[in-house]
Amino acid sequence: MGQYYPFFKAYDVRAKVPDELDADLARRIGAAFASELSAKQVVVGRDMRLSSPELADALIEGLNSAGADVLDIGLCGTEEVYYGVFSQGADGGIMVTASHNPKDYNGLKFVREAAKPISADTGLGDIERRVHDGDVVTVAEPGQRRPLDQRDDYIDFLLGQIKPDEMKPLKIVANPGNGCAGLVAEKLAARLPFEIVRMQFTPDGELPNGVPNPLLVENREATAEQVRISGADFGVAWDGDFDRCFFFDETGAFIEGYYIVGLIAAKLLEMNPGEAIVHDPRLTWNTLDQVAAAGGRAVESKSGHSFMKQVMRDNDALYGGEMSAHHYFRAFSYADNGHLPWLVLAQLVSESGKRLSTLVEERIAAFPASGEINRKVGDADAVVADLEAAYQSDAQTVDYVDGLSMDFGAWRFNLRKSNTEPVIRLNVESRGDRALMEDKTDELLARIGGTA
16 A cells, blocks of 8 residues: 555555645545446545545545535544445445544545445555546536435434343443544433533544543543543543544543453343354453353454454354454444444443443453553564464464464463554463463563563
8 A cells, every 4th residue: 555645554544634635635536436436426424623624525526526426424423424325325435534643634534335444455555546647537417415414313223223221320421532422422312311421522623632542541541530530330432533432440440442342242142142253363362251151153353444344244243343442243234333332331231230340350350461562673573483483382273363373271472563663562361360461471572672
């Protein structure tokens, strides 16, 4: 990817505005997208960034110029574009967003029919080439732009996936980080028996509270503190376009996404027994244990949304989860969704009668994990080869689904190299032995070297 433009990434476009991405380029991308897909109808939405309205207008002009009609959602989240595409039977969709990048960035996320992803190996390179070469369709009569007011329908869809009438009156802290998640959360709150404690709810492209990215440790404390102050049952925070969501228990403790996957899988299997659940290879034992206990079938997929979605489709899976806080649902055309996870978790807390901390601590005790640890190294390939050679004789199994995974019975690790930078990503877990997990993590990090 990025053969012609470095900001065409593996899964989307992310660029500085207007230095790299401006209205003229957005217009050309729109024409290229419609031409590549022979699209007759495209759904377009945008996030709260200050540059998003201008870029969306230009993008729509480009789509129209190549003969595509546009259903314009306006201010929304990525999942609302997905919903619009599959509910309207559109040929594709584009979301104008840079998610959790700094405020001087913007970008584009693309899907084709049924909200299927468009990424480096599924057409994004071809769109990039068309933009560069000006290889676009010209039509005598351009397409039309029409508004699409679908949010109430979308709320109906979300509520149809859970049992709101059986929910207890929980108190939940909700922090969109001045992104767009509050637009949907507000309408959900009106139809659920919850007290929603609102934080940073107004979409604001100035990002007055910093970039909406709860993976940054410094961004978590505001939500954690509000959970503690308000006495909430749990907290949820989102990134800017809310395709990822993050959780805090009632003590304000941040919950690793790995353990959320197992909880959601078990709850959904309770309502849909015997179904397939897709997970990524970085940390697996807790998910495998919970899926097996709930009578489901676990299926492994390489990390990354395009891989996860394809494996979801291939197995007609009920649900898929990555430790990176992406959650995929069959009912949502196998795409990722940032609101269904907290609704399912609320159902679990409501029906179990247990605190979220208790539910999570039981799983952490059973399968303690290091969480993902990044190290900058000089030669990532050499580091991976060295660890494989050093541990090969003791490993019970070795696989390469996504990086290097080695299983030693009582503990395992996964080591992956970044595709875009000289970084190694390490995950370690054990079976109920925190000290062993910590010792092996330290041992591996000492051998890996590099810098944090």
